[in-house]
Amino acid sequence: MRSLLSDTSLSTISAGFIAVLVAVTSSAAIVFEAARTAGADEAMIASWIGALGLGMGLSGIIFSWYYRAPIVTAWSTPGAALLATSLSGIPIAEAIGAFFFSAMLTLVVGLSGAFERVARLVPGPIAGAMLAGILLQFGLATLTSLQSQPVLVGAMLLAYFIGRRWIPRYAIILVLACGVAVCWKLQLFAPDQIHWQAAKPIWVTPEFKLSTLISVGIPLFIVTMTSQYLPGAATLAASGYQRVPVSPLISGTGLTNLLLTPFGGFTLTLASITGAICTGPEAHPNPDKRYTAGIAAGFFYLLVGLSGATVVALFSNFPKALIAGLAGLALLGTLGNCLASATADTENREAALITFLVSASGISFLGIGAAFWGLVGGLGCYWFFKQDNK
Known part of the structure; x- marks a missing residue:
């Protein structure tokens, strides 16, 4: 505990908070839509958010503490999007x-070690390029949001440049503070309309139907x-945490998922965007102390789970331009590192x-x-050019 306190800094707490802020505000609406498609009422939706927040919080804290690495877990946003289009007409039980079946498959893959053996086959430049392609959209979103909210995003950009010039360690904190201040001044959000309400867990006994397992469970997995x-x-690998x-x-996420599915925890997974x-x-600046950012993110996820829909409503009250600008600027350094890793090896640069x-x-x-098809295309080119060089 003493080392945790000494390793924790304002920047790691800020990173954890921003990761949760970006995750919730950017995809909570998709989770709501998925729950509504399954026939969930408002209380059930709050149970879903509570289960997911609890699972993400506890797993992230435990993983980050045990491996001393910033490991952030998240709900699957693509999975939620899939559910929002495939659960229509399917009873919630x-x-x-189907969630239980998908979690079971995840647990089997983790215990078998098959995923790790496959992951070793992916060269570093290909992995870095895939992550860079994912992060690029967030960098571009900062510029497109500048058109819709020029004062807000312009002030955030100015704060970022000032922060990077004189206080680089706290540049993102400055950006967040500036964005909130501008939103307050321009009355772009109304915090007085938010009221606290705790989420109450609601148990739903799973029912297994073969057609639903095939049409929903397997695609979700x-x-x-x-x-x-x-x-x-x-x-994790591109950021120097290959040892994890x-x-x-x-x-661990598969097992946690199994325990939480009756309460609406549809899937837990490793975070990529917010993890970055x-x-x-x-x-x-010290990679060995960034694990406290993962613990901070887990703590904030616990707050999301305990507060249920109230915290989601609070985060959603911020303008989209603020979230887009904050995410893009926070990920700028990681994007640059990924591009450098992807293009450093001239032989594999085309792949x-x-x-x-x-x-x-x-x-x-x-x-x-x-992301998957980029990996498939890149690996195909990588092995093709490798055989040609032989």
Whole structure:
């Protein structure tokens, strides 16, 4: 505990808070839509958020403490998007059964170690290029949000440049403070309309129907593995945390998921986008102390879970431009490191470039996102050119 207190800094706490802020405000609406499609009422939706917040908080804190690395867990946003389009007409008990089945498959993959063996086959430049392609959208969103909210985002950009020039360790804190101050001045949000309300867990006994397991459970498992675990593992590796074994993380999130599915915890996974906020140099200049950012994120997720829909409503009250600008600026350093890693090796530069372009394109085939197809295209080119060089 003494080392934890000495390693914790304002920047790591800020990184954890920003990671949770970005995660909740950018994708909570998708989770709400998925729950409503399954027939959940307002109390059930609060239970879903409570279960997810509790699972993300506890798993993130335990993993970060045990491995001394900034490990952030998250709900699967692509998975929530999949559920929002596939749960229509399916009873909520059957949906919970599909969540349970997907979590069981995740646990089996983690215990078998199959994921880790496959992950070793992905060269560093390809992994870095895939993550860079994912992060590119957040950097571009900062510029596009400048058009919709020029005063707000312009002030945040100015704060970032000033912070990077004189107080680089606390640049993102300055950006956040500036953004909130401008929002307050321009009356872009109304905190007096938010009232605290705790989430109450609601148990739903899972029901297993083969057609639902095939149409919902298996796609949810595949989307989560390809669109979340792969980028999440790449985030850790690209940030210098190759020592962290991925299989126990998959097993741990799978087991946590199993315990929480009756309350609406549809899936837990490794965070990639928000995880990168805690693994980058903006969180702490010393990589060995960034684990406190993961613990801070876990703490804030616990608050989200305990407060339920109230915290979500509070975060959602911020303008989208503030969240977009905050995320893009917070991830700028990580994006630069990933691009440097992807292009450093001249022999693999073309394969990495293809990975980057496909991952950044946002394409989706068969319900599987661009990150997976970027990895497939990049690895195909990598092995093709490697054979040609022989």
